[in-house]
Amino acid sequence: MCVVHQTHADRLCLTGNFEHQVATVLSHIRLSDERLGNISQVPRDLERLFQHHWPGCKVLRFGSTITLLALKSSDVDCFVDIPGDDKGDPQALLTEALAILKNHPDLFEHFVLKQSVRVPLLTCKHIPANISVDISVSGPFAVNSSRVLSHLLHLDQRGLDLARILKYWGTVHDQPTGNSRCRATRWC
Known part of the structure; x- marks a missing residue:
């Protein structure tokens, strides 16, 4: 049985037993281990840049790159854990983060500050x-x-x-899926 992949127009031929077919499909859709390894640089770069402004902050990945449900089209979700009891307004913190990242055009570009969503996000490209990277400062849940x-x-x-x-x-x-429902529930 051959299935046309709707986004690439290449053909995916499923032959062999069920386990082989599952492995074939997964090899075409999931984020490769090499690409996952490259993604680990994203929180390190963010943390290094944010440390100057928020000493002691930690940047933690969450979402599909942690659960390993990441597809080739997935983004990286990062939570910036800023030390202190009163972290301030999330929208103001993301505006500060935007200003910091804009000073590093060699690392980040294509910025969008999403303030009208339930959990404010800063999206950009590493x-x-x-x-693509989604940056949040709202809670470690x-x-x-x-x-x-x-x-x-x-x-x-x-x-x-x-x-x-x-x-x-x-x-x-x-x-x-991960891009909409999981954003609302934060389960992926």
Whole structure:
């Protein structure tokens, strides 16, 4: 059985047993281990730049790059944990983050400050890793949720594989997946 991949127009031929077919599909849709390795540079760069403005801050990845549900089209979700009891207004903090990142056009570009969403975000592109980044300063709940979900998905490789395929199916069929529903619930 051959399936036409709707976004690339190349053909994906599924032959062999079920496990082989699943592996074939996953090899075409999931983010490669090499690309995941490159993505680890994103929080390091953010943390290095933000340390000058917010000493002691930590940048933590969450979402699909932690749960390993990341597809080739996925972005990197980062939470900036700023030390102190009163961290301030998230929109103001993201405006400060935007000013910091704009001073490094060799690392970041294409900035969009999304303030009208439930959780304010700063989106941009990390040039060295060639990937979109969503930056949040609102609560560590998403980081912890990603760790729990990752643990549960890795209890059985078949569950992780099924979740990846379902996420891809939802993306192809414009169903709420990691990009919309998970943003609202912060479960991916």
